Amino acid sequence: MICSLLLFLAYSTLASATTYFLTVFAPNTEIDGALLNAAAQGFYAGLSGPATYCPQGFTCPDTQTSLVYAGLTAMAVEVPGGQAIYVAASGQIAYTPAHSSYEPAGSLTGGWFNKTIVSDCDPAHEVLDFLPVDGSSSGGIKLCPQVEEYMAGTGASFRLYAGTAAFNLTGCIDAVGLTLHGVAEDFGCWQYT
Incomplete structure (x- = not known):
């Protein structure tokens, strides 16, 4: 049986998490x-857990995953000033280091939207997708096997990208979107490294 997918844009927030x-x-x-x-200011598939830091005397939750806020606006951290999430001009989905609001020139914030996937075979599925707010007609979510050399030995197999006007990698896999799974914790760590 062949399933057909229908996409519906939804501008509501996900559940109450x-x-x-x-x-x-x-x-x-x-x-x-x-x-x-x-890890290393990016998002990767294949890692056994996130790269985190919690100072002595601070108890971090026992999470084995990276936590973000709705709409991919920021990392769910306790460090003063937080860690914002942005899309670099090259398409890399990244986050700011702790104690810094620096985002490289040409970076985009915003552009994230919820959409509902409806299939003949499966229940409806809510995902987060990306369309740049710079007016370009690019967009979408991509996972690319071009992982930086400094991530060798970590298990990282794909890095998360968004389609931007300057995105130029090949061999990437287009994703329909990102699934956000709500959790009870208010934050994942003091900071992601």
């Missing part, structure tokens, strides 16, 4: 359901 972990929604691909974790 305030923090979420991310998985990839890309049916019939090797990355479908892959958990995304934060």
